[in-house]
Every structure is written in C-alpha cells, then in structure tokens.
Amino acid sequence: MEQRVYYVPGPGGVEGLPTALSMFYNTPLVMLAPHWHAQVEVNYIVRGWAHYRMSGHQVRFEAGDLVLFWGGLPHMLDDCSDDLIYAGGHLPLVHFFRLRLSQSVQTALMRGAALVSKASDASDALNFERWSRYVRSGDPMKAGMAIDELLLRIERIRFDPYVLLPQNEDALPVSGGIDHHTSPIVVRICDFIADNFREDIDSTDIAAAADVHPKYAMNVFKKSTGMTLNDYVSLMRLSYAQALLMQDEVNVLQVAMDSGFGSLSAFNKCFRKTTGMSPTDFRRDTRTRPEPAGLKQLHMQARYN
Template sequence: MDDVLTDKSENINYLTENEHNGPLLDGESELSFELRQPFHMKEYHWHQQIEVNVLYKGTLEYSFNNASVCIEGGQLALFWAVTPHRVNKTSEDAVMGIINIPLNVFLSWPLPQEFVQQVMNGGVISTHNTGIISHAENHRWMASYHENHEIRNHIVQEEVFLMLRRLCSYDYQVEMFSFLRDITLRHANDTGYKNVQLMLDYIANNHNKDIKVEDIAAYVRLHPKYAMSLFKNMLSVSIKQYLIIMRINHAKVLLSNTRNPIKNIATNSGFRYPSSFFAAFKNHTGITPQEFREQSQQFSMHGV
C-alpha cells in the first residue's frame, strides 16, 4: 500500500525551522457577521473558520457527525467548523448571531492555551451569554463591517478578540467531537480520517518536543508525503503549519504566566533554535515575543 511507511531509510526533513518567510497560514483575514433566524439544514457542511453562534432567542439543535448539541436562548456556541455540522432543529422564534473568524486570525490572538487546544481538537464550547456579547453589539459589528472602513474594521477585530477573552473568563462547557467526516457524507477513506485524528492527538501531546513530520507520520505508519497530503486535504492546514502554531500557542502561555528567559521558552516550546522561534513568532503574531509578554502583562493588570 502506498500509504504505509515503507522506506525507513529515507532521510526527509519536511520541517525546516528556517522556512518562515511569510505568514504561517494563508486565507482571508476578514471576519464575517450574520444576524438572522437559523434554518434547518438537510446536509452537513464544513469550512475552515472558527464559528461563533449566539442564540438570542428560541432553541436550536446542532448535529456534529450525527451527535446532537442543543442550545437555548441566551447561550453561545463556538467550534472549529472543519467538523461536519448542520442545524438539525430550530424553533420558529429563534434569532441567532453568527461570527465566522478566519483561522489565521483566531490563532494569532493571545487566548488561553487550554481554550485554543480544546477548539483545535474538536471541542464545541458552549456557555450562557452573560454579558459576553449583546444583540446590539452583534448588530453594530455587522453594520460596521459592511461599511468596509479599514480602521473601524480593525477595531471590530479587537472587540471580537476581547469578547473571546471575556468568554474564557467564565465557566464554559466543552463537548469533544471528531473531525472525521462520516463515510456516508463524503465517501471518503474512513481509515484516512482516523489517521488525521491520530496525528492531531500526537501533535497535541508532543508539540513541545523536538518532533518532525517523519515522527508524526511514523506514529500512524504512513509515508511522510502521504501523511502531509492527507492532513492538508482534511484540515486545509499543513502539518508543519499546525505544529508550529501549537508551539507558538505553548510559548504564549509561558510568556504570559512565567518570567522564564525567552530563549528557554523557545526550547521548552519545541523550537530547536531561538532564532527560528523569534522568526516564526513574529511572522505569525506580527509582534516579537517580548512585545507579546508586555502586552499580556498589561491585559492582566487592567483586566477585560
């Protein structure tokens, strides 16, 4: 079989830390907003954005890979929309705000490590919307984005980020779902999608170690080239990009919560060289690790 790791002597280095000449993730940098009555969906769908649904009134039932999640008026649900999902049932009086956050924007924000990992590993976050976002605020964001004013759009992005920080300060529930797309949904190779989930699990547990794409592929007994293709086709993110993102998020926690020297944080986050850590961090977040540390300290002092 061409997907089995057959040639162990092949010395391939697909994860070169010096390859950081541009953003880690391509894609749209714009958020999108809707405010409407939800509707029943006959078919599952999926996309790459982080989806935030705020149900202001009524009831709604989702299906995630044939498992149900119900929310009521006053609740919020957030998930990475690569998980196949659809609205299964909704009441006639339901009103919902929808915010789609580009993956590269979501992963550039200094959110708590645990929260980010829960979302990136298939978690559906739900909580009562107690002061997190109002109907009026949702409407204002949507109206502002339709104006296409660069400065105001940037302010809205910052406000959405602060909304998520506020969400993280409350108690919330997490239900974990598999990214696997059911074979009946897409006639896909079911074993292939299970292997992607195994790769995600391996990266979650080992991203702060000196692992390479070959190690990840070997864990699921796949040839590295096949593993990379499978992962990218499923998640629209390469293994290298995803691994570096997880390492940077790990570093963000250490930068925010410790006074450890930055060069030690680089090593403890899985980067072999401090220089490659600095380059990756700056390209991904737009600021240096020291600037991030100073900003996170300001957030801690002033709160949200």
C-alpha cells in the same frame, strides 16, 4: 414555497487566513459538506436553532446558547430553523491561547468537544453585533477593543454552569455525507499535534501516532485540510508563541523553546515569514497598542491573584 439556498465549501481546504479574525452577525446558509478553518469558532444563537455535525457527533444549539469549539476539525451546519440568526467569530489561535481557560477545557476543545453555556442574556446579542461592526470597521483600535471584550466575555463562562459535548451517553455517530473529512487518521493526527506541538515532533512521529506511513499521513492531511503537516504544526507553535509574547517580561529565546521551535533562528524565520515582522517588533507593537479603559487594571489584578 421559497427554495432553500445552500453553501458548498471549497474542495478540501482550510478556509480563510488562519491568523485573521473574522466576525459575523447574520442568517447562515445550511452547508452541503463539512469545512475546516484553523481557528476556534465562537457562536451565539440570537434566535432560532442550529444543528451541527461535528467530528464524530451531532449537536443542536438553541437560542441563548454561547458555544465554543475548535474549527480545525470537520464540522457543518446541516439544518437550522427558518428564523435562525447567529453571531460570533473565527478566533485565531493566538487569541485562544490567551484565554484563561483550564488546561482540561482547552485540551477537550482541541480534541473536538464543544463548550456550551446557557448563561447568557440580551446584552450578548448587542455586544456581538457591536464587536462584528468594530472588527469590520477597518479601525485597528476598534478591532482590538472587540477582541479584548470578546475574550473577557468567553472567560466569564467559567463562573457559570457549562457543559462539554459530547458527553459519553449523548454522543451520536455522524453518518453519511462527510467522506474523507472525518477520516479517523486525520482526527488522530490533529489530536496528537494538539497535545505535542510544543515538543520536538516531525511527520514520522505524527504518522506513528496515527498508525500510518509518513507519506500517507502527509497526503491524507493535505487532501483533507489544504495544509501540510509542517504548516499546521508551525501555525500551532506560532500562535502559542504570539500569546506568550503578549505577556510581560518574557524572553524571546524562552518563548521560542517553549513553543516548540527548537532554535531562535527557526523561530525568527517562521515568525517573520508569517507575520512580516520579528518577534521583538510584534511584542513592541502589541505593548504600545492602547488598552481599553479598565482592562489594564484587570490584567494587573489577574497577575497578582
């Protein structure tokens, strides 16, 4: 009998680059510990089944399920069928904020819910395989097309039945093997930041919401996620600002204020440090990138509907 190989995440760190898109189409390894990544995870179960331990609940995804959940809370693939093939990606927050999802769904996801749609077909497997190839091709135009098509596919979920898990009656407690990663303190911190990052908040406000001392909140969060509280809040604000900058006729100062930066100078400094360019340059580069055929018309229709 072939011995199962496991994946062990690195100790206490948000994996990968939070602003980088990664996509996959493969057979995953069962995990021995939870991990975090500051992106939204998209899963499509091509074949077999996958069992996840999320923050505070468990869920099993079956073949044909299309799933969306926030990877910034601890989660782990703790069991799966031998024939599991899954596809999907880690979607940076900038693209998540571009999605035309209802505010209630967006909030539920950021609080740890998983959105599951069973309204899929064979074309999804083909599309996810192609998107993965495009993103890994090194061709910026192919990668851009993959992102745009993926976002449109996710938005189509709203036209079909879907569920948000856990539902109250189905929620299952997660026991064992997750230690400090599921600390209620860290979960309360993430909830508060998700709801309030566009406001003028600091570590004192965040700690008060979690009912702990600010220094303790900073230490627990850093140990659990590998990020400081300030870095995490800045990431949320920056990603939201990037999504706003992709819209037409936006004022950079207003974007800075609406994203929670408090001043244009603070916004410019954070933006340049993270992206290597100014907000104005980012907006210009985004607007000059060729759009896939038909997408511009869709954007115009959405603007006037």
